[in-house]
Amino acid sequence: MIEDVIIIGGGVCGCSLLYELSRYKIKTLLLEKENDVADGTSKANSAIVHAGYDPIPGTKMSRYNVEGNTLIEQLCADLDIMYKKIGSLVVGFDETDRKSIEKLYIKGNKNSVPGLQIIEGEELFKMEPALSHDIICALYAPTAGIVAPWEFAIAQTECAVKGGAKVEFNAEVTSIKKENGYFAVDTKKGEYKARFVVNAAGVNSDIVSEMLEEKHFTIQPKRGEYYILDTTEVKLVNMVVFPCPSKLGKGVLVAPTVHGNIIVGPDSTDCPREATESTMDGLEYVAKNALRCVPSVNLRVSIRNFSGVRADAGLEDFIVGESKCIPGFFNIAGIKSPGLTASPAIAKDVAGMLLDKGLDSTPNPDFVAKRKIIRFKYLSDKEKREAIKKNPLYGTIVCRCETVTEGEIVDALNRTLPPPSLDAVKRRCTTGMGRCQGGFCGPRIMALIAKYANISQIDIPMDKEGMYIVTGRTKRRRCVYEK
Numbered sequence: 437m438i439e440d441v442i443i444i445g446g447g448v449c450g451c452s453l454l455y456e457l458s459r460y461k462i463k464t465l466l467l468e469k470e471n472d473v474a475d476g477t478s479k480a481n482s483a484i485v486h487a488g489y490d491p492i493p494g495t496k497m498s499r500y501n502v503e504g505n506t507l508i509e510q511l512c513a514d515l516d517i518m519y520k521k522i523g524s525l526v527v528g529f530d531e532t533d534r535k536s537i538e539k540l541y542i543k544g545n546k547n548s549v550p551g552l553q554i555i556e557g558e559e560l561f562k563m564e565p566a567l568s569h570d571i572i573c574a575l576y577a578p579t580a581g582i583v584a585p586w587e588f589a590i591a592q593t594e595c596a597v598k599g600g601a602k603v604e605f606n607a608e609v610t611s612i613k614k615e616n617g618y619f620a621v622d623t624k625k626g627e628y629k630a631r632f633v634v635n636a637a638g639v640n641s642d643i644v645s646e647m648l649e650e651k652h653f654t655i656q657p658k659r660g661e662y663y664i665l666d667t668t669e670v671k672l673v674n675m676v677v678f679p680c681p682s683k684l685g686k687g688v689l690v691a692p693t694v695h696g697n698i699i700v701g702p703d704s705t706d707c708p709r710e711a712t713e714s715t716m717d718g719l720e721y722v723a724k725n726a727l728r729c730v731p732s733v734n735l736r737v738s739i740r741n742f743s744g745v746r747a748d749a750g751l752e753d754f755i756v757g758e759s760k761c762i763p764g765f766f767n768i769a770g771i772k773s774p775g776l777t778a779s780p781a782i783a784k785d786v787a788g789m790l791l792d793k794g795l796d797s798t799p800n801p802d803f804v805a806k807r808k809i810i811r812f813k814y815l816s817d818k819e820k821r822e823a824i825k826k827n828p829l830y831g832t833i834v835c836r837c838e839t840v841t842e843g844e845i846v847d848a849l850n851r852t853l854p855p856p857s858l859d860a861v862k863r864r865c866t867t868g869m870g871r872c873q874g875g876f877c878g879p880r881i882m883a884l885i886a887k888y889a890n891i892s893q894i895d896i897p898m899d900k901e902g903m904y905i906v907t908g909r910t911k912r913r914r915c916v917y918e919k
């Protein structure tokens with residue numbers, strides 16, 4: 437079977453393209469080396485929908501950022517993805533910072549970012565009372581937002597697969613050849629063929645490119661580390677608070693998350709590919725810089741540290757488009773921040789390039805544009821009663837910290853992209869994201885996965901394949917969900 441398009445990599449870029457192509461009668465296959473989508477950088481970032489004042493005017497990055505900011509709002513509404521447009525502030529402590537803020541304001545206007553304002557003095561502290569009183573001014577961007585980044589990839593893939601697109605997991609691409617007008621893509625699972633190939637392999641995008649092309653870029657991975665604070669801190673800040681950017685990037689932010697936590701980070705240090713450990717030095721740097729902007733940040737209520745790795749190609753722009761030497765081969769590479777924000781705009785652009793190459797633009801009659809899921813804790817009391825009446829499983833709370841019901845977990849297990857691991861359930865249902873970090877709900881969710889996927893609990897990984905949780909039974913007592 438020859439596909440029209442093979443997409444390599446199931447991060448937000450690959451998944452947005454899969455969704456975009458599913459609008460048409462195009463045979464698309466996504467190859468992902470892990471067991472789920474959004475299991476790389478797309479699950480471990482600041483989760484900010486950037487307004488677009490940062491990229492250099494005239495670059496692809498600036499256009500995709502501003503377009504993506506608008507597209508994300510609509511996509512999140514259509515696909516029921518958690519998103520809030522809360523605005524952002526870039527704060528300045530002295531006259532040098534004021535100059536950078538003025539430059540950002542000018543750049544933002546050149547990039548057509550709506551509503552930018554420079555705010556001074558008391559007005560600023562009325563908007564964001566927790567700011568350090570050493571701050572003298574800030575750039576306010578009302579169109580910035582926050583989102584659940586992994587949901588973005590999951591929701592788009594679920595709809596695309598429902599509409600006929602295909603996904604192969606645990607299919608790491610190891611070589612690509614162009615023969616007789618087709619691409620033969622070899623993976624750890626076997627060979628796949630397609631007329632067009634799109635490389636969206638994140639921190640490995642240079643490796644995948646070099647399977648076919650002359651070397652024309654190198655990814656230098658850059659790790660960013662974070663604290664996630666307990667929901668007790670949710671009122672700390674109303675907006676995303678950034679310092680002025682530096683050569684290290686946008687700096688350490690303090691922001692609410694869509695799940696009601698506070699996120700603090702990241703730093704930026706060179707690291708090996710996919711090196712997502714947390715380090716003392718990184719976290720100390722993050723703490724020091726966050727306290728400078730928001731002195732009341734209480735890092736003692738941190739419930740989780742994590743880190744993500746940027747695919748930095750050392751350029752001021754993204755690498756998006758058809759290869760100069762291999763027709764039919766496309767790169768979506770070097771997608772560092774604001775790649776999450778930009779991803780739907782990149783996908784639209786690349787889908788357009790593929791259609792221009794002669795792919796069938798007939799609308800797909802099975803295209804699934806929208807998705808709706810139940811999030812029990814956000815329902816009104818009346819809606820909760822009705823939901824339980826329809827499905828009594830919504831009446832059993834499995835994750836007590838985040839109030840997630842058995843019904844929601846079973847819904848996720850029955851959707852088109854069933855979660856293959858405990859963390860994959862977390863990404864779909866928010867289980868284990870609270871203070872106990874899955875201590876209570878973990879074993880119960882494992883029992884549910886085992887029951888609905890009809891597998892042994894021994895075969896359920898924490899996240900990626902091989903990250904086992906249990907190795908066998910030590911007691912005879914059965915869990916409540918087992919028959």
Ligand SMILES: Cc1cc2nc3c(=O)[nH]c(=O)nc-3n(C[C@H](O)[C@H](O)[C@H](O)COP(=O)(O)OP(=O)(O)OC[C@H]3O[C@@H](n4cnc5c(N)ncnc54)[C@H](O)[C@@H]3O)c2cc1C
Pocket residue numbers: 444445446447448449450467468469470473474475476477478479480481482483484485486607608609610636637638639640641644658659660661702743744745746747768771772773774775776777778
């Ligand atoms: C610390 C940090 C903070 C950030 N903050 C923000 C932010 O607030 N807002 C924003 O807009 N952007 C942000 N970004 C950037 C954003 O997260 C990325 O640009 C985006 O997630 C990149 O998506 P992607 O699909 O290109 O790559 P990825 O998410 O890395 O996906 C690539 C996929 O390819 C797979 N893969 C790799 N090699 C192979 C292979 N050989 N075969 C098959 N599959 C393969 C990987 O497993 C992975 O799933 C941040 C990034 C970091 C690291």
